[in-house]
Each structure stands twice: as C-alpha cells, then as structure tokens.
Amino acid sequence: xxxxxxxxxxxxxxxxxxxxxxxxxxxxxxxxxxxxxxxxxxxxxxxxxxxxxxxxxxxxxxxxxxxxxxxxxxxxxxxxxxxxxxxxxxxxxxxxxxxxxxxxxxxxxxxxxxxxxxxxxxxxxxxxxxxxxxxxxxxxxxxxxxxxxxxxxxxxxxxxxxxxxxxxxxxxxxxxxxxxxxxxxxxxxxxxxxxxxxxxxxxxxxxxxxxxxxxxxxxxxxxxxxxxxxxxxxxxxxxxxxxxxxxxxxxxxxxxxxxxxxxxxxxxxxxxxxxxxxxxxxxxxxxxxxxxxxxxxxxxxxxxxxxxxxxxxxxxxxxxxxxxxxxxxxxxxxxxxxxxxxxxxxxxxxxxxxxxxxx
Amino acid sequence: xxxxxxxxxxxxxxxxxxxxxxxxxxxxxxxxxxxxxxxxxxxxxxxxxxxxxxxxxxxxxxxxxxxxxxxxxxxxxxxxxxxxxxxxxxxxxxxxxxxxxxxxxxxxxxxxxxxxxxxxxxxxxxxxxxxxxxxxxxxxxxxxxxxxxxxxxxxxxxxxxxxxxxxxxx
Numbered sequence: 001x002x003x004x005x006x007x008x009x010x011x012x013x014x015x016x017x018x019x020x021x022x023x024x025x026x027x028x029x030x031x032x033x034x035x036x037x038x039x040x041x042x043x044x045x046x047x048x049x050x051x052x053x054x055x056x057x058x059x060x061x062x063x064x065x066x067x068x069x070x071x072x073x074x075x076x077x078x079x080x081x082x083x084x085x086x087x088x089x090x091x092x093x094x095x096x097x098x099x100x101x102x103x104x105x106x107x108x109x110x111x112x113x114x115x116x117x118x119x120x121x122x123x124x125x126x127x128x129x130x131x132x133x134x135x136x137x138x139x140x141x142x143x144x145x146x147x148x149x150x151x152x153x154x155x156x157x158x159x160x161x162x163x164x165x166x167x168x169x170x171x172x173x174x175x176x177x178x179x180x181x182x183x184x185x186x187x188x189x190x191x192x193x194x195x196x197x198x199x200x201x202x203x204x205x206x207x208x209x210x211x212x213x214x215x216x217x218x219x220x221x222x223x224x225x226x227x228x229x230x231x232x233x234x235x236x237x238x239x240x241x242x243x244x245x246x247x248x249x250x251x252x253x254x255x256x257x258x259x260x261x262x263x264x265x266x267x268x269x270x271x272x273x274x275x276x277x278x279x280x281x282x283x284x285x286x287x288x289x290x291x292x293x294x295x296x297x298x299x300x301x302x303x304x305x306x307x308x309x310x311x312x313x314x315x316x317x318x319x320x321x322x323x324x325x326x327x328x329x330x331x332x333x334x335x336x337x338x339x340x341x342x343x344x345x346x347x348x349x350x351x352x353x354x355x356x357x358x359x
Numbered sequence: 360x361x362x363x364x365x366x367x368x369x370x371x372x373x374x375x376x377x378x379x380x381x382x383x384x385x386x387x388x389x390x391x392x393x394x395x396x397x398x399x400x401x402x403x404x405x406x407x408x409x410x411x412x413x414x415x416x417x418x419x420x421x422x423x424x425x426x427x428x429x430x431x432x433x434x435x436x437x438x439x440x441x442x443x444x445x446x447x448x449x450x451x452x453x454x455x456x457x458x459x460x461x462x463x464x465x466x467x468x469x470x471x472x473x474x475x476x477x478x479x480x481x482x483x484x485x486x487x488x489x490x491x492x493x494x495x496x497x498x499x500x501x502x503x504x505x506x507x508x509x510x511x512x513x514x515x516x517x518x519x520x521x522x523x524x525x526x527x528x529x
Binding site for chain 2: 021094129133137139142143150158161162165169172188189
C-alpha cells in the first residue's frame with residue numbers, strides 16, 4: 001500500500017534545509033490549510049450536484065440538465081451567482097454576531113473535515129483522542145447556529161435555531177454512544193490506528209458483526225439528524241419556517257451555511273466509513289490471495305472516497321424517501337428509542353469484546 | 360523564538376482580549392460569545408502543552424455544553440431587553456475595589472511563583488494516554504478517582520430528576 005508520509009517527510013526535510021524549523025512548520029501549516037479549503041470547496045460542488053441528481057431520480061425527475069452536459073455546470077453557475085449577490089445589512093440586529101455566526105459553523109465543519117484519514121500516512125490532524133476531538137469540535141457549530149438565530153432578530157430564524165440546538169444536542173448522544181461502541185471494539189481512539197487495525201484484521205462492521213451492524217444503523221439515523229437533513233430537517237422546514245436559522249442571510253453568508261450543510265454530510269459519511277467500513281483499508285477475504293493482491297493495488301484514497309460516497313448515497317436515500325417528522329416526534333425518537341437501544345448495544349459490544357466473540 | 364512560543368503569544372493575546380471584552384461589553388449575548396473565545400483559547404493552551412484529552416474536554420464541555428446552555432437560557436428568558444442594568448455610584452466603587460483586590464492577589468501569586476517554563480518546552484502528546492486516564496478514573500487504588508466519579512454521577516442524576524419534577528405535566 002502506498003504510504004503518503006513519504007511525500008510529507010520529503011517536503012519537511014526539503015523545507016528544513018532552506019528555512020529554520022518554526023518557519024518550516026508555519027509553511028506546512030499554511031499549505032495544509034490551503035489544501036483543506038480547496039478540498040472543502042471541491043467536495044461541496046460534487047455533493048451539491050450529486051444531491052440534486054439523486055433527489056431528481058428519487059422523485060422520477062431528471063434533475064438539472066440544461067447548463068452543460070447532464071447539467072454538470074449547474075452548480076458552478078449557482079456558485080458564481082451566490083458570489084455576486086449582495087450581503088444585506090439589516091436594521092436592529094447585532095451586525096457583529098450576525099456576521100460571525102456563519103464562520104463558527106464553517107470553522108467547526110472544517111476542523112472535523114481535517115480529521116478524516118485520506119490515505120495511509122495522509123492525516124492532517126491525528127491526535128491520540130481523534131474520535132473524541134471530532135465530537136468536541138463538531139459541537140462548536142451549534143453555537144454558530146444559535147447565534148445566527150439570535151443575531152437575525154426575526155421569529156423564523158429564532159425558532160429554527162432553537163429546534164436545531166435541541167435536535168443536535170440530543171442526537172449527539174446517540175452519535176457518541178455508537179462511537180463508544182466501536183471504540184470498545186478497536187481499543188484505540190486514534191484515527192490512523194483505527195484504520196490500520198482494520199487494514200490488518202478486517203473491517204469493523206465484519207469484526208463486530210451484530211452490535212457493529214446495530215451501531216451502523218443508529219449512526220445512519222443520528223448522522224442525518226446531526227446534519228439537519230431530512231427527515232429531520234425541521235430547523236429549516238421551508239413550509240413552516242421559510243428557511244429556518246438562515247432565513248435572513250444572503251450572498252456568501254448563506255453560502256457558508258449551505259457549504260457547511262453539505263460538508264457535514266460528507267464528514268458524517270467519512271467518519272462512518274472510517275470507524276465501520278475501514279477508511280482507506282482495502283477489502284480482504286481470508287484465503288483468496290490473488291483477490292487480496294488486486295484489492296491492494298487500488299490506492300487508499302479511492303477506497304476511502306468510494307466508501308464515503310456510498311455512505312453519502314445511503315444518507316441521501318434516507319433523506320428523499322421519508323417524510324419530515326414533527327419536532328416532538330424527533331426528540332422522542334432520540335430519547336425514547338435510539339438512546340436506550342444504543343446503550344444496550346454498548347453493553348452487548350462490551351460482552352462481545354470481553355468473551356472475545358469478535359472475528 | 361520557536362513556533363510554540365509564537366503560538367503561545369497568539370493564544371495569550373486572544374484570551375486576554377476576549378476576557379476583557381467579556382466584562383466590558385453591554386450586550387449579554389456578546390459577552391457569551393467573547394467568553395466562548397476565551398474558553399477556546401484555553402483549550403488551545405492545553406493542545407499546545409500536549410494535553411489533547413484535556414483540550415478536547417474543554418471544547419466539548421464548555422463549547423458544547425456551558426455556552427450552548429447560556430445561549431439557550433438567554434434566548435428563552437429575555438426578549439429585546441438584553442442590555443445590562445444601569446451603573447450606580449456605589450456599584451462602580453464596589454466593583455473597582457473588588458477588581459483591584461483580585462488583580463493584586465493574582466499579580467502577587469504570579470510574581471512569587473517559580474515557573475518551570477523549561478519543563479513544558481517540548482510538547483508531547485503521549486504524556487498521558489487515554490488508557491491511563493480511564494484506569495485512574497475507575498480505580499479504587501491510591502490516586503484512583505472512583506469515589507468522586509460516582510459522587511458526581513449521583514449529583515447529575517439528582518439534577519436530572521429535579522429537572523423532570525419541575526418540568527413535568529401536572
């Protein structure tokens with residue numbers, strides 16, 4: 001398997017030979033930040049096109065098909081339109097907080113984005129508490145949403161922000177418990193170690209069989225709710241709240257919320273593919289050496305992106321199939337069903353690990 | 360001057376400025392936001408020292424918990440009248456005396472303290488592993504934290520039950 005750390009090590013040594021260490025680290029940090037921002041924008045464009053096409057097919061439509069071949073340039077046209085739009089200034093609002101809110105949301109999403117394992121040796125942030133760090137920084141986004149609701153000084157955003165806050169805080173419990181279940185199996189929280197373990201011993205969803213499968217299904221439900229997407233898109237339910245917490249935003253400030261929504265979807269899928277489906281680890285079947293050799297020849301980033309887009313497709317399938325829930329139904333689904341199930345599942349996984357019943 | 364010291368200065372400036380802004384701003388919502396920056400800066404200091412677990416807990420508890428709770432409480436309790444009350448003369452004098460005493464105490468402690476700056480020169484992520492923290496948290500040996508840990512969970516349970524009692528339908 002190709003190890004990306006060869007390239008990063010080479011770059012580090014090259015910079016060290018020219019400039020002192022602190023400058024080398026600074027240059028590397030700026031480079032990594034540029035890479036993150038570029039990837040962020042590129043994936044947002046891909047995901048928005050994918051969402052519109054898949055939504056169209058689920059509703060027996062064609063989706064965008066006028067701008068460019070198969071509507072491929074539609075998203076670029078939308079982006080240019082949004083970049084040109086005026087950022088409106090409203091009276092009787094707290095301008096500072098109103099303009100700050102989108103940056104909270106987008107920063108939280110970028111920090112979690114940087115934790116994803118792209119390839120062997122290609123991690124941007126790799127702490128020994130990786131998964132916990134993801135859970136921690138993703139909670140910064142809630143503050144941004146609440147500030148957006150308050151800073152707009154309008155009823156719809158306020159209701160949307162309250163709903164969103166309640167919903168995200170509730171569903172974070174399920175996400176945390178399912179991740180805890182999988183950490184119980186892997187025994188480490190470091191993302192690179194989790195993936196390397198799966199490359200050596202098989203994907204977690206096969207190793208952990210029944211409890212891992214239950215955790216995966218719960219994660220798929222709670223992940224959609226974390227991203228404020230249907231059937232849990234009440235914070236921005238357009239028929240009752242116009243657009244929820246970003247009703248009063250225009251231009252690129254709205255664009256940041258839009259970007260963060262799609263990238264949060266990608267990040268939720270990326271984390272699912274990391275902790276359940278093995279990240280960049282190729283599919284191995286014990287005994288079939290030729291097959292394993294072919295699978296090893298496929299680069300890790302292809303595996304990671306393939307799995308992630310598969311999970312993104314599952315999320316979109318869920319979104320466009322089910323009708324929207326009511327807010328009390330959403331909260332009772334979490335507190336009365338998902339959380340007890342995931343707690344029982346955690347105990348089940350602990351038993352499986354204690355009696356060494358995993359594969 | 361290495362990169363770590365530069366980062367420390369940046370974080371220190373952020374923390375100091377936002378702490379001052381937290382207390383001088385007139386809007387309660389802005390105060391909560393500046394407090395949030397202060398807490399994030401503190402988390403940054405922990406990350407700088409290599410205590411990633413503590414840093415993540417700081418972000419999780421303060422950003423995901425306390426600040427969201429503050430903002431929720433502000434949203435739920437008050438409408439447009441979110442500015443602070445007027446300052447009377449006695450209030451100003453009292454707070455000036457209190458802040459001078461606090462400043463003097465903090466400055467005195469800083470100057471008599473022998474700081475071991477060179478001990479923290481090289482940040483190392485593996486000073487304390489997750490396994491060690493978990494084992495200490497649930498051990499009954501010397502230095503184990505099982506009793507405080509359980510006491511805190513009983514306290515939290517009591518809080519939840521009390522919240523349910525207040526919020527239940529009659």
